[in-house]
Amino acid sequence: MIARLRKTAGSFRRTAGGRARLTLCLALVAALVACTSYTEIPIETPIQPKLDVTPFQRIFIAGFIAGANEDVDANMETVRLLRSQLRNKGVMRVIDADTLPLLEVAKQGGETSTPPVPDQQAATPVADQDPAKPPVFNDEKDLEPYNHIFANVAYWKRIGEEFQQPLIVTGAVLFAPQQRSGFVQREQEVYDSFGRRQVVPVRTYMERKGFVLRPTFIFIDGRTGETLHSETFREEILYNANQQTPALSSYFELMDRLLPAFLNTLSAQKIKGTRTLLK
Amino acid sequence: MSVRSLVLALFVVVASAPLAWAGQRGQAKEQVEFGIQVAQRGLWKEAIYRWERATQLDPTYAAAFNNLAVAYEHEGQLAKAREAYAKALALEPNNSLVRQNYDLFKEINDRAAQKDGRQF
Numbered sequence: 001m002i003a004r005l006r007k008t009a010g011s012f013r014r015t016a017g018g019r020a021r022l023t024l025c026l027a028l029v030a031a032l033v034a035c036t037s038y039t040e041i042p043i044e045t046p047i048q049p050k051l052d053v054t055p056f057q058r059i060f061i062a063g064f065i066a067g068a069n070e071d072v073d074a075n076m077e078t079v080r081l082l083r084s085q086l087r088n089k090g091v092m093r094v095i096d097a098d099t100l101p102l103l104e105v106a107k108q109g110g111e112t113s114t115p116p117v118p119d120q121q122a123a124t125p126v127a128d129q130d131p132a133k134p135p136v137f138n139d140e141k142d143l144e145p146y147n148h149i150f151a152n153v154a155y156w157k158r159i160g161e162e163f164q165q166p167l168i169v170t171g172a173v174l175f176a177p178q179q180r181s182g183f184v185q186r187e188q189e190v191y192d193s194f195g196r197r198q199v200v201p202v203r204t205y206m207e208r209k210g211f212v213l214r215p216t217f218i219f220i221d222g223r224t225g226e227t228l229h230s231e232t233f234r235e236e237i238l239y240n241a242n243q244q245t246p247a248l249s250s251y252f253e254l255m256d257r258l259l260p261a262f263l264n265t266l267s268a269q270k271i272k273g274t275r276t277l278l279k
Numbered sequence: 280m281s282v283r284s285l286v287l288a289l290f291v292v293v294a295s296a297p298l299a300w301a302g303q304r305g306q307a308k309e310q311v312e313f314g315i316q317v318a319q320r321g322l323w324k325e326a327i328y329r330w331e332r333a334t335q336l337d338p339t340y341a342a343a344f345n346n347l348a349v350a351y352e353h354e355g356q357l358a359k360a361r362e363a364y365a366k367a368l369a370l371e372p373n374n375s376l377v378r379q380n381y382d383l384f385k386e387i388n389d390r391a392a393q394k395d396g397r398q399f
Contacts, residue, residue, distance in 0.1 A: 038376055039315055039319070041315075041318060041319060041349070043349060043352060043353040044353065045352050045353060045355060045357075045387050046354075046355040047355070047387070047390065047391045048355070048391070261390070264390075271387050271390075273383055273387070275349040275352070275380050275383065275384075276345075276349075276376045276379065276380055277315050277318065277342075277345070277346045277349060278311075278341070278342035278345050278346060278374075278376060278377070279308070279311060279312060279315065279342060
């Protein structure tokens with residue numbers, strides 16, 4: 001290629017007309033570069049927190065209603081992970097206390113005489129279950145009967161009083177295996193008759209399995225027991241059916257994806273990126 | 280004033296308009312280039328001043344609006360950034376670099392705007 005360019009330039013230099021043409025070409029290239037000149041620059045975009053946490057000095061990750069995977073205790077792992085992340089961030093003082101037995105509390109009606117129950121349909125399945133057997137959560141509907149615990153203002157107010165009125169974080173974590181099959185587009189290397197490498201998209205039918213993580217984080221005011229904010233995330237990961245990936249590592253991979261969004265609820269975040277400046 | 284001199288005056292005005300525009304663009308370009316230099320040194324507020332000046336000098340200069348949008352993004356002024364990107368894209372709808380910046384901005388802006396989660 002270089003030899004060919006040299007040859008071309010050489011042929012241009014031979015004549016006066018060629019020299020003029022070469023100069024014109026170079027001028028055009030220079031003009032084109034000048035017209036489209038740009039600079040890449042790193043930026044950090046600050047995102048304001050979703051929740052005003054200034055009235056709180058302490059935060060209590062109270063525990064989560066969780067289940068659906070026997071290899072991962074989604075409640076304990078989520079509590080540990082969030083507490084350690086919040087300690088590292090230093091947003092508020094993290095209360096290190098035992099998690100609340102939310103499933104039992106939900107079954108008993110929140111330890112109060114009249115726990116608020118959203119609707120009859122939600123309350124019935126809890127009563128129907130065998131109390132000795134831990135409940136199985138395979139999808140969001142399985143969690144619904146327990147959701148009334150989060151609206152139990154009296155219960156959360158009492159918990160708040162016990163822990164000096166912190167911001168309470170609770171909710172539900174669904175971590176379940178999933179299996180899916182279908183056509184997947186992937187890139188494949190191919191070489192043509194001249195030995196040139198090309199990458200082409202190829203659609204192949206694949207059996208895949210993995211996990212879905214669907215946590216709902218509920219932020220409760222420990223002074224009043226009222227829900228301040230709640231948000232639900234959904235992340236999933238799929239592998240080839242023959243790939244053996246431990247459930248726990250998949251759990252952490254999925255949590256890693258949504259942790260910035262969780263932390264952004266409580267503190268300002270800076271999102272790093274690159275942009276193009278134009279001349 | 281005779282018709283002839285009126286026509287001559289009109290010709291001078293019409294002929295000098297592109298020159299005046301080119302002059303404005305030249306000044307705006309200087310501001311844009313200086314803005315890039317200071318932004319690269321982390322002086323984003325100064326860069327904003329320069330690029331705002333460039334957009335005032337030449338309101339048809341898409342690059343100035345694009346750079347201004349990037350600077351607003353860096354400063355967390357997302358509403359202003361959106362407005363500046365919109366102007367840059369209106370001026371140069373086929374500019375892929377502006378479009379790319381805007382798409383990246385939208386991702387962040389959507390995340391920031393997602394204030395309310397599902398309530399129980």
